[in-house]
Amino acid sequence: MKKDTFITDNFLLQNTYAERLYRQYAEKQPIIDYHNHLPPKDIAEDRNFENITQVWLAGDHYKWRAMRTMGVDEKYITGNASDKEKFMAWAKTVPHTLRNPLYHWTHLELKRYFGIDELLNEESAERIYEEVNKQLQLPENSCRGLLKKMNVETLCTTEDPTDTLEYHKKLADSDFSIRVSTAFRPDKSIFIESETYNNYLEQLGKVANVSINSYDDLKKALRSRIEYFHANGCRLCDHGLNYISFEDYSADEINEIFKKKIVGKNLTDLEAEKFHTAILLYLSETYHEFGWVQQFHLGALRNNNKRMLKELGPDTGWDSIADYSQAENLSSFLDALDGKDKLTKTILYNLNPADNEIFASMIGNFNDGSIKGKVQFGSGWWFLDQKDGIIKQLNALSNMGLVSCFIGMLTDSRSFLSYPRHEYFRRVLCNLFGEEIEKGELPEDLELVGKTIADISYHNAKEYFDF
Structure with a gap:
């Protein structure tokens, strides 16, 4: 990556x-x-979580507040959108969290748990979603x-x-x-x-x-x-x-x-x-x-x-x-x-x-x-x-x-x-x-x-x- x-x-x-x-x-x-x-x-x-949305976004009202501020519909936050759609909505929000601790935590967590050095944004979201989901299926990531x-x-x-x-x-x-x-x-x-x-x-x-x-x-x-x-x-x-x-x-x-x-x-x-x-x-x-x-x-x-x-x-x-x-x-x-x-x-x-x-x-x-x-x-x-x-x-x-x-x-x-x-x-x-x-x-x-x-x-x- x-x-x-x-x-x-x-x-x-x-x-x-x-x-x-x-x-x-x-x-x-x-x-x-x-x-x-x-x-x-x-x-x-x-x-073992099925995907990153389940382990990362579920219950995280820090992220939810940021997404709402960016005008993201509640469907993609706590609603009935798919897990992938919710992750994509978060990824699109991340570049706008500059100077909020969420920007630091997001990239620190991606790197420490999954070795991902790439900035999360709309362009990288698909790659990161697939890579993390693949890693989450490994026994060591239970x-x-x-x-x-x-x-x-x-x-x-x-x-x-x-x-x-x-x-x-x-x-x-x-x-x-x-x-x-x-x-x-x-x-x-x-x-x-x-x-x-x-x-x-x-x-x-x-x-x-x-x-x-x-x-x-x-x-x-x-x-x-x-x-x-x-x-x-x-x-x-x-x-x-x-x-x-x-x-x-x-x-x-x-x-x-x-x-x-x-x-x-x-x-x-x-x-x-x-x-x-x-x-x-x-x-x-x-x-x-x-x-x-x-x-x-x-x-x-x-x-x-x-x-x-x-x-x-x-x-x-x-x-x-x-x-x-x-x-x-x-x-x-x-x-x-x-x-x-x-x-x-x-x-x-x-x-x-x-x-x-x-x-x-x-x-x-x-x-x-x-x-x-x-x-x-x-x-x-x-x-x-x-x-x-x-x-x-x-x-x-x-x-x-x-x-x-x-x-x-x-x-x-x-x-x-x-x-x-x-x-x-x-x-x-x-x-x-x-x-x-x-x-x-x-x-x-x-x-x-x-x-x-x-x-x-x-x-x-x-x-x-x-x-």
Whole structure:
């Protein structure tokens, strides 16, 4: 195939210091992907995808948003067009993604997984489609093969408390060399204002073998599922919240709010906030008891386009950055847990770059010396997992905390082709440090700086999660 890609050996590495840091301390480190949305069924069954559309475009709302912006009809995005037609529509879009991280990721992924050095565009689309599809039929390019190719050591998917963990059990009993764990995601039990909340309680009660007729029953059911997840290797939870709720409440109030909901009465906003506070504190205290790491993804404004939400459902590309007030409630929540000595290891992810310094400074309030990097400012997330967002997160953390304790990158992705994002992050990281060495802002001591690079790339996460 024609070779005209810009993904060279020194891609994103702007000087010799950056190159040496990357080659010697980052490039060959294994990947610990402690948060993603990969389907465990595909890993357990070692699926071979029929074509690149299925592995690359399905579920990828980053690409979907770009295609819509270019005027691509929904038929070729989430509709009933053929897989080949959808790929061709994406290929035609790619040249117009210049300066969007999609342009980098697209070509990095084509090169790392399939050895393709050609730029993807309308002219090259047919060749690339056929070549990748041919390679995807090879045994080494099954789901497990794709993970091994990227040197993944551990990955954690994300499951609801009602999940049976059937495929995680199969993986645990298999000879697959990569550790596949999960993160407990109980958000549906928190959002009591949801129209489908009572239906969810019925589902949760069935799997927990608990009739949920009271708030105490709900706590009993959640604890039962935490015990079940723990017995099956889970050591993390994850929450996708707009912000941390924190309102004063009494036990009687929470019981009455819960009763009001299950008989079908509407709740006030304040009642919902009180309930969110109570259940989240209960869950976090339970996570501490089990020694889990808790993760909070904060700051998204979801489902903005109600017309398209009704047509396509959630997580289809209609979300954006929010401007919620974060600091005071987050502080009160962490302080309430810390005051009882029940604050477990915690990772806070921020989606609004205007709040980076709030998060970077907040973690220092609760790093109490008991554990290295106990409370973490998580990596650039969602709209911020691109070069500029990564650098801003690293700078805020460096300026207000210790970037040397940072646990590094994750994919937060539904795609098996997303693992070069770890390489992308490591290259940006090495270049940031390399440029400061060149400017004399850091010592020309590659062993000293390189240890920090290696720790952020791999060792800190290995220690933090005790994998």
